[in-house]
Amino acid sequence: MRLIVALLVILLVVVTDYFWFDVDKKRWGWMKKWSRFSKALFAGGFVIVSVLIYVGLSAGNVL
Numbered sequence: 056m057r058l059i060v061a062l063l064v065i066l067l068v069v070v071t072d073y074f075w076f077d078v079d080k081k082r083w084g085w086m087k088k089w090s091r092f093s094k095a096l097f098a099g100g101f102v103i104v105s106v107l108i109y110v111g112l113s114a115g116n117v118l
Contacts, residue, residue: 065105
């Protein structure tokens with residue numbers, strides 16, 4: 056359950072930054088010429104890496 060909440064928070068922050076806060080395209084402008092597939096691949100990789108980091112940090116609390 057905590058993993059799902061963490062993923063939703065990360066996804067919400069990134070989407071909010073991309074569509075709302077970055078109005079002048081300074082942070083995400085480097086992706087401007089990417090294809091839709093490349094952007095989706097980047098987003099999927101970002102989610103996978105975020106999950107791996109979260110799981111790795113959570114496993115340290117169990118030990």
